[in-house]
Structure formats: C-alpha cells, structure tokens
Amino acid sequence: MIGDPARGLDEGALRALVPRVLAGLVRRGEDFDAAEDALQEALLEALRVWPEHPPRDPRAWLATVATRRLVDARRSAAARHRREETTYAEPRPTATEEGDDTLLLLFCCCHPDLAPASQVALTLRAVGGLTTREIADAFYVPEATMAQRISRAKLTLRGRRLDQPGDLAVVLRVLYLVYTAGHAGRVDVAGEAIRLARQLTLATEEPEARGLLALMLLNHARLPARLDSEDRIVTLDRQDRSLWDTREIAEGVRVLQSALAVRTEERRPGRYQVEAAIAALHDDAASAEETDWPQILAWYDDLVALTDDPVRQDPAAVLGRAVAVGHVLGALAGLRETDRLREVLGERHRWHAVRGYLYELSGDLPAAATAYAKAADRAINVAERDHLVRQAARARAAWL
C-alpha cells in the first residue's frame, strides 16, 4: 500500500498515479491548465496526509481531491465574475489503457509551441508527478521562477486543441532532455526520465521510443562508476566496470533488440536506436581494451548517414565518430576527422577535449596538454573543467 506508515510514503507509486488521474480529468472535459493545478494541490495534500492516513484507493482519493479543488476554483471564479455556475458533464466512464493516458499528456506537455525548458518542466510536473519545488531544485532555480515557467507554459497551451496526436519526435527529444538534465536535487530526475520512457513504450509501437529507453538504460547503468569518492569524473576507459549495473544493461539490451527486430531495408533504425547500439557495445566490453571499436565505427557510420550534412546538422555524431576512427584507423586519422568540425565546434570544450584524447593516443603529449587546457578554458561545467585541468596537468607531467 502506498501510504503504509510502517514503510513511509512510496512517492514513486504516488507519482505514477498522476498521469492517470490527470488524463481522466482532461478526458472528461476539464481544462488542462486548471486540472493540472488542481492535481498539483491534491498531490501536495497527499504528501502531507498520506503518511498518517493512507487512503484505501489512492487513485480515487487523488481524483476526488483534485475534483473538489476544481469545483472550489470554479466557484470562486464564478463569484468573482458574478456569473452563474455552469454545470459540467458527468465523467464518462472510460476503459482507457494507462499508456494512452501517458501519451495524451506527453503530447500536451511537449507541444511544439513550447520552449524546451517549459516542455521539460511541464512534463516532470504533469506526467512525472513531481512537485514544483522538486523540479526547481533539480534545475537550481527559485521555486517561484519554476512556478511561473510552468504557468506561462500552460497559458501558451490555452485554447490549443490537445486531443490530437502530437509529434512523437518532440516527445522523445524532451524525454532525452529530462534524462540529461537529471543529476541534481533530491529527486533522481534521470531515473524519472527512464520511468517516463518506459511508460511511453507501453503506449506506442514506435521503435525509436524503445531505442530511447534502451539508450537511457545503457548509459544510466554506468552512472555508479562515472564519479569517484571525491566526485571527480572518471572517463569510460578508466571506470571500474564491476560498478556498472548489469541488471540495467540486460534490460537495455533486451529493449534495444526488440526495437531493432522490426527494422527492414526501407525502415532503418533511427538515431536513438543507433546511439543505444553504440552504448551497448561499450557496456559489453569487459575492459576498455576489449571494446569492439570496428563495430562501434560501423554504427557511427549509420548515425552520420541519418543527416544530409552531418558536420552542420549533427556535429556531435561526427565528433563521436572521430574517436572511433582514432581507435580503428589510428589517432592521426581521427584527428583529421575532427578538422572538418573546426568551423562548427572549434570554440566548444568537447572538440578540444576529443583532440586532446586523440593527441594522447598518438603519443603527442605536448599537443594533448595544450588541447586539454583549451578545453578547460571553454568548459561550462565545474566537474568537467576540473577534470580537463587535471588531464592537461597529467599529460604535461608525463612528457616533462
């Protein structure tokens, strides 16, 4: 039971109810904006009340409290406007699958008219069931700022038809954004992104949804090894692979295989499946030396083939491919690949960091130290900056 006081409140289970309850309210004709606000209030009340008084039917409890809030809000609005209270249609009984609820709400929250930051915030609140406070903490902004961002997003959606199927590609991109943003605060936002992607795979047959879930799982599995005890970055080639989460890797591989199983000559795997395949090959290597670089390079070839002008449209893929080229065809060949990106990525820390790595691979330590130092100057993240300074100092010390 969700609110069993002996175990404390299972917030994950509570959050999982949010999209179902919200979709129920929206389906019976409630305004998305008002329903979402009402449910957020119900959620806060649940977090307060349930530890002491667990409800018998948590989902019904949330729906009832949210509906009461909606009625209250309408009453006061009606009073303000001196208008008569309108009557609302009785809820239609529906036998909707959980997946449909999630999909409906994801299309609302990932509406193409919203800015990415708003899509992410709204998704975490309306589908993820996080409180405004938790989302604000995860993104290091004041709670009032996040509340305003969410209410402005909902204002943008007002009057839009929200019952139409939306753009699944946007939903996938937003979920991936949630995943990559998720490392701070009390709530594990990356874990939340995985949960949402898993729900999405129940709602759609699209193999890219499974590709995205697989990609998240296969990367998340390495998380325990990515930082040492003093929060220093540990690069893939130096990670303690016994710390990797083998259960997540197994699930990721299984999900990826089910996605790749439906590929045909005409229907080739999309970018999330390709990136997941690359992650799977890294996860599969018992040591850095055993990494299957030729196969990784083959997948990178597929990845850059997805765009007409990869240097401009997908420079990150070209940069990743350059590393694979460096391992398969030699560091100098890899460096030549990075030259093509100088104009596009030459001021980005990652471009210099990859060149530092390839120079080091080639044995040119002075050039590696210079490249790492340039990367450090351009880093926009403290942990990465510190890591790159260390790499520069280490390369320099090894040659002096």
Next chain:
Amino acid sequence: MPKYLLLKHYRGGPTPYRPVPPMDQWAPEDVEAHMAFLRHVGELLEKNGEYVDGQALTPARTWVRYGGPDAAPVITDGPLPETSDLVAGWYMIDVESYERAVELAAYVSSEPGPGGEPLYEWIDIREVMSEAPPED
C-alpha cells in the same frame, strides 16, 4: 547578520603577491591539493552555517548595450586590455561580522598552489546590501 561576496578573479586586482602559471601547468599532485582545498572550504562554510552560495564563472565575456530604437543590441567581446578585471567565481557567506569575512577570505587565499605553497591570491570582499526593512 551581514552577507558578503568573496570574489575570486581570473585577472585584475592588486599586483599578485606570488605570480604563478595557469593551473594546467602545475604538477598533477598540486592540482589535486588545490581542488581538494576548495572542496573543503565549501564543506567548512556549510558546516559552520555560513554558506549561502558558491558559483564559478567561465572566462568568456561579452559586453552588451542597448543599440537604440529598432537597432540590434551592440555586442563586444573585445579587445579589452588584459588588465581588466575578470571575475572567476564567488562564495556568498552570511557571517557575524566584517572581521569574520576577512578571516574567511584570508583562509581561502591560503589555498595551496605550485609546490604546495600558499597561493596568497587576492580575494575581493564585497558586502551585500540588506533587503531587510530599516529599523527606526
């Protein structure tokens, strides 16, 4: 309790007491010692109940001004004299007194540099204006 910013600079300020090369040219163990010390400062401030905020800034700088009606903003990222101030980051602290802020700034400045010797870095102390309503 007054709040202070303890500002660290990439450049600018009084003549360095001990000029040192950029950190990527230090011995790796000196880099580690330096970073460990800064982590320790953050933890210490939190433990003392004096920590408010701490942030680092990238060295990239853009100056912007209003371009006038119907004109794009005017942007310049240089050239600026190398001696112009460039803030690298800050601690914001909430402390008993100005004297305590000075004490903490001096402690930050004792951070280890090349050879494990203190850096003697100049720290810029700025008091944050209070937003509390003035008392009669």
